[in-house]
Amino acid sequence: MSTRRNEFRYHSQLRQSAAERHAETHPLTWRLREDGALIGLDEYVDKQGYSAVKKVLGELSGQDVIDTMKEANVRGRGGGGFSAGVKWSLTMQGGDLPRGYLVCNADEMEPGTFKDRLLLEQQPHLLIEGMILAAYANNSFYGYVFLRGEYVEAAQAVSKAIGEARAAGWLGTNIAGSGFDFDIALHTGAGRYICGEETALINSLEGKRANPRNKPPFPGQSGAWGKPTVVNNVETLCNVPAVMQHGAKWYQELSGGLSDDGGTKLYGVSGRVNRTGLWELPIGTSGAELLDRAGGVKDGRGLKTWLPGGGSTGFLLPEHLELALDFDTIGEYGSRLGTGLLAVVTEDQSVVSLVRNLEAFFARESCGWCTPCRDGLPWTLKILQSLERGEGEQGDIELLESLATDLGPGRTFCAHAPGAAMPLESSIRHFRHEFEAGITHRRHAAHEDPIPVGEV
Amino acid sequence: MNENASFNIHSPIASDGDGFVLHDEDRNHILEERDHYEQPQAACIEALKIVQRRHGWVPDGAIPAIAEVLGVGPASVEGVATFYSLIFRQPVGRHVILICDSSSCFLTGFDELREAITAELGIEFGQTTEDGRFTLLPVCCLGACDRGPAMMIGDDTFGPVPPDSVAELLKEYA
Numbered sequence: 001m002s003t004r005r006n007e008f009r010y011h012s013q014l015r016q017s018a019a020e021r022h023a024e025t026h027p028l029t030w031r032l033r034e035d036g037a038l039i040g041l042d043e044y045v046d047k048q049g050y051s052a053v054k055k056v057l058g059e060l061s062g063q064d065v066i067d068t069m070k071e072a073n074v075r076g077r078g079g080g081g082f083s084a085g086v087k088w089s090l091t092m093q094g095g096d097l098p099r100g101y102l103v104c105n106a107d108e109m110e111p112g113t114f115k116d117r118l119l120l121e122q123q124p125h126l127l128i129e130g131m132i133l134a135a136y137a138n139n140s141f142y143g144y145v146f147l148r149g150e151y152v153e154a155a156q157a158v159s160k161a162i163g164e165a166r167a168a169g170w171l172g173t174n175i176a177g178s179g180f181d182f183d184i185a186l187h188t189g190a191g192r193y194i195c196g197e198e199t200a201l202i203n204s205l206e207g208k209r210a211n212p213r214n215k216p217p218f219p220g221q222s223g224a225w226g227k228p229t230v231v232n233n234v235e236t237l238c239n240v241p242a243v244m245q246h247g248a249k250w251y252q253e254l255s256g257g258l259s260d261d262g263g264t265k266l267y268g269v270s271g272r273v274n275r276t277g278l279w280e281l282p283i284g285t286s287g288a289e290l291l292d293r294a295g296g297v298k299d300g301r302g303l304k305t306w307l308p309g310g311g312s313t314g315f316l317l318p319e320h321l322e323l324a325l326d327f328d329t330i331g332e333y334g335s336r337l338g339t340g341l342l343a344v345v346t347e348d349q350s351v352v353s354l355v356r357n358l359e360a361f362f363a364r365e366s367c368g369w370c371t372p373c374r375d376g377l378p379w380t381l382k383i384l385q386s387l388e389r390g391e392g393e394q395g396d397i398e399l400l401e402s403l404a405t406d407l408g409p410g411r412t413f414c415a416h417a418p419g420a421a422m423p424l425e426s427s428i429r430h431f432r433h434e435f436e437a438g439i440t441h442r443r444h445a446a447h448e449d450p451i452p453v454g455e456v
Numbered sequence: 457m458n459e460n461a462s463f464n465i466h467s468p469i470a471s472d473g474d475g476f477v478l479h480d481e482d483r484n485h486i487l488e489e490r491d492h493y494e495q496p497q498a499a500c501i502e503a504l505k506i507v508q509r510r511h512g513w514v515p516d517g518a519i520p521a522i523a524e525v526l527g528v529g530p531a532s533v534e535g536v537a538t539f540y541s542l543i544f545r546q547p548v549g550r551h552v553i554l555i556c557d558s559s560s561c562f563l564t565g566f567d568e569l570r571e572a573i574t575a576e577l578g579i580e581f582g583q584t585t586e587d588g589r590f591t592l593l594p595v596c597c598l599g600a601c602d603r604g605p606a607m608m609i610g611d612d613t614f615g616p617v618p619p620d621s622v623a624e625l626l627k628e629y630a
Contacts, residue, residue: 004621004624004625004627004628005612005614005625005628008614008617008621008625009612009613009614010600010603010606010613010614010615013602108599109596109599110597111558111559111560111596111597111601112558112559112560112597112601113597113599113601114599114600114601114602116599117599117600148599149505149542150542150554150595150598150599150608151599153613187492187502188502188505189501189540190501190504190540190541190542191541191542191595191596192539192540192541192596193596193597204501205493205498206493206495206497206498207493207495207496207497207498207499207500207501207536208497208500208532208535208536209535209536209539210539210540224494225494268601268602269602270560270563270564270601270604271560271563271564272563272564276601276602276603277602278602307559311558311597341601343559343560343563343601344563345563349563353562354559354562354563357558357559357562358559360557361559361596365596367539
């Protein structure tokens with residue numbers, strides 16, 4: 001293999017040394033190796049792998065798993081923050097109902113988010129173990145890992161791990177002698193951000209265009225092929241084995257006094273900082289600590305603003321760095337925790353340009369199913385482009401504000417447009433002066449009397 | 457769009473097949489994939505990818521061919537083929553370059569990287585080099601934000617890619 005390819009090849013890398021990570025405190029990453037190599041079945045089993053499956057399938061009922069997950073309060077790590085245990089308790093099962101599907105959402109495409117890649121590439125057996133436990137709780141007979149097509153290395157790792165797990169009897173019929181049957185297939189996507197939306201993902205899995213579905217019915221009632229279907233993020237599912245191994249109380253205590261939420265979070269920092277990367281830390285860790293671990297902003301520049309967890313979260317200010325990065329706290333400041341991976345914007349970077357970049361992304365990625373999203377986002381983008389060029393008109397900012405409202409929650413089938421509205425609304429709220437600087441044109445100047453013809 | 461670098465489109469209208477024949481291996485592979493799902497339509501995206509791996513893109517004739525193997529209507533295959541950004545319904549170069557244009561790469565040098573590639577190859581987004589070597593496309597956040605600006609060439613992911621090293625990196629793709 002030639003040198004340049006190797007020199008610039010991307011490797012997913014955790015920024016914590018092995019000495020810093022322990023089974024008792026780092027449920028997601030304690031097994032990961034310093035060299036970042038894939039952990040195969042043997043190594044995973046040597047490091048307590050599949051012991052939660054052995055324990056649960058032998059001793060507990062599916063309802064016990066749901067109860068423990070509810071008590072542990074594992075909130076959806078894909079960005080939604082909905083309790084996985086509560087979601088599972090709403091899955092229809094029993095009686096004459098057919099057994100349904102358990103789908104892992106590995107369609108990581110949220111701008112600024114690079115956490116699931118690490119777990120998929122280096123530790124796929126943890127995900128598989130989490131999926132077996134989730135399937136047991138939800139009475140699912142089959143599972144899919146819905147993986148974005150661009151994650152080539154992750155596809156190889158997951159595919160290999162599924163094969164190993166099946167050969168070792170962790171997947172298939174009568175898992176670990178428990179009488180429980182479950183198997184998994186890898187499903188790789190072909191692009192489009194919208195596939196990460198829960199119901200769009202189900203349509204995509206069914207081989208259709210990835211338009212979201214109307215809710216209700218919720219996937220837990222009627223999902224893939226009309227069967228009860230549970231969709232959980234990679235990181236959420238990777239938390240399940242440790243919760244079932246050590247209990248809800250242990251999990252809750254991982255976050256100590258930092259947060260009401262339980263467990264740890266794979267946090268990260270990107271942008272112009274000295275040491276970008278990923279860290280597994282108690283949920284509720286502050287942005288200040290993360291920025292500190294990231295070595296601060298590069299070249300001594302000042303911090304202007306930051307996004308706490310992806311392109312669909314609201315901008316926060318330097319004063320908000322002291323806040324606990326958990327779902328409820330960040331939600332009180334006009335933003336969302338989202339995926340918990342910070343994007344840092346420095347004092348010399350333009351907020352208008354960045355928001356234009358974000359809205360261009362959302363406009364391009366709209367599936368086009370409902371009008372506010374399909375038409376509102378390109379409109380928003382057009383206004384932002386004029387402001388960026390210094391060709392904005394009086395009234396543009398107010399128009400953007402009303403668009404942000406009209407694209408907001410409750411107006412569309414899914415969360416795509418509301419996700420686009422949040423950075424738009426919050427950027428104007430915090431940085432109105434930057435938008436105002438883009439206005440030079442008089443309103444409707446072109447229409448005042450563009451082609452005078454005199455008396456007719 | 458640069459006229460010189462435009463795609464080689466024989467006909468803008470979907471034809472009855474242009475003599476496309478589905479390779480036997482691909483047919484079997486599609487049937488295998490079909491068994492992973494409750495209904496055959498689900499294997500549609502994978503089927504398109506299988507054809508694309510062999511031909512580089514999805515020729516018109518592949519649409520009815522896939523529809524026939526799966527036992528679904530051609531419209532439901534075409535509808536899917538035109539929705540997904542990584543299914544190509546026009547010929548592309550031997551290597552497809554995907555540059556991440558999302559926020560974190562935007563903050564760390566996406567524009568400079570894109571300009572360097574455009575200067576080196578003489579193509580903008582959506583275009584293919586005249587020698588058929590490269591096609592340039594933007595892509596959603598590649599999940600390599602800690603090492604932006606990031607890009608893919610074929611199946612390889614790179615980051616960060618300094619703009620002044622682009623020429624040397626591209627040389628390794630014949």
